[in-house]
Amino acid sequence: MKLHNTTASLKAKFTIDEGEGSYDDCKSLFEDGITNSGVYTVNPDGGTPFKVYCDMETHGGGWTVFQRRQDGSVDFYRYWTDYENGFGDLTGEFWLGLSKIHRLTKEGSNTLRVDLGDFDNNTAYANYSTFSVSDGSTEYILTVGGYSGTAGDSLGSYHNGRRFTTRDNDNDLRSGINCAQQWAGAWWYNSCHYSNLNGRYYKASPEYGKGINWRTWTGYDISLKFSEMKTRRNN
Structure with a gap:
C-alpha cells in the first residue's frame, strides 16, 4: 500500500461531478468504468x-473514503454538529x-477498511467485513466486525455497538468522564478507547x-502519521 499522504498528490487526481449524483457510491462509479481516484x-x-x-486503487478499488489524517492541517477536536455534517477538504x-x-x-x-501509517513509513491495515452506522436518533451507533488484516483489531473488539461521542455530546460508558474530552478526540468510545483515529x-x-x-x-x-477510513458495498 502506498500512502497518499500529501495534499498535492491527492489534488493531482481527478475532481469531477460524474453523473451529477446518479451513482450510489464509489463502487457504482468503479463498476461503470470510472477508475480514477478523486472527488x-x-x-x-x-x-x-x-x-x-x-479511492479507486486500493485493494480492488471502489472505496468511499470518509476519514483521512495526514499532516495535521485540520483540527479534529470538534463539536457534535461538525461531526454530524462533516468538515475539512476531501483532497486533504x-x-x-x-x-x-x-x-x-x-x-x-x-466492508470497512482502515489504512494506517507511522512516521517511519511502516503501514498496516484493518479490514472489517461487516460495517454500518445508525442514524442520528441513536447517536450513530457503530456496527463493525469480521476483522482481518495486519494492524490487529482495535475497533470491532471494543467499539462495536457504541454510540458516537464528541466533546459536547457524551454517549460513552465511562461514568463521570467524557472520553472525547479526556482523550482529545471524537469517536465511538466505550470506556474509553482501543483506537482514537480522530485524536x-x-x-x-x-x-x-x-x-x-x-x-x-x-x-x-x-x-500515527496517517489514517484513512473507507467503506465499500459487499454486493
Missing part, C-alpha cells in the same frame, strides 16, 4: 447528493460526516492516548 458526487438513497473522495484531511456515513451504509452489507495530530512527543492511536499496532505511546 465525485454520489446519492446513495435518493436524498440530497453529496461529494465524496473515491477531512471527516465526511456521520449523517452521510449512515446514508452510505444503511442498506445492504458493507490530536502529533508530529513529535505525543501525549499518552491522546494522539491518533491504534492500540493493537502501535499502542498508546505512538501517534
Whole structure:
C-alpha cells in the first residue's frame, strides 16, 4: 500500500461531478468504468447528493473514503454538529460526516477498511467485513466486525455497538468522564478507547492516548502519521 499522504498528490487526481449524483457510491462509479481516484458526487438513497473522495486503487478499488489524517492541517477536536455534517477538504484531511456515513451504509452489507501509517513509513491495515452506522436518533451507533488484516483489531473488539461521542455530546460508558474530552478526540468510545483515529495530530512527543492511536499496532505511546477510513458495498 502506498500512502497518499500529501495534499498535492491527492489534488493531482481527478475532481469531477460524474453523473451529477446518479451513482450510489464509489463502487457504482468503479463498476461503470470510472477508475480514477478523486472527488465525485454520489446519492446513495435518493436524498440530497453529496461529494465524496473515491479511492479507486486500493485493494480492488471502489472505496468511499470518509476519514483521512495526514499532516495535521485540520483540527479534529470538534463539536457534535461538525461531526454530524462533516468538515475539512476531501483532497486533504477531512471527516465526511456521520449523517452521510449512515446514508452510505444503511442498506445492504458493507466492508470497512482502515489504512494506517507511522512516521517511519511502516503501514498496516484493518479490514472489517461487516460495517454500518445508525442514524442520528441513536447517536450513530457503530456496527463493525469480521476483522482481518495486519494492524490487529482495535475497533470491532471494543467499539462495536457504541454510540458516537464528541466533546459536547457524551454517549460513552465511562461514568463521570467524557472520553472525547479526556482523550482529545471524537469517536465511538466505550470506556474509553482501543483506537482514537480522530485524536490530536502529533508530529513529535505525543501525549499518552491522546494522539491518533491504534492500540493493537502501535499502542498508546505512538501517534500515527496517517489514517484513512473507507467503506465499500459487499454486493
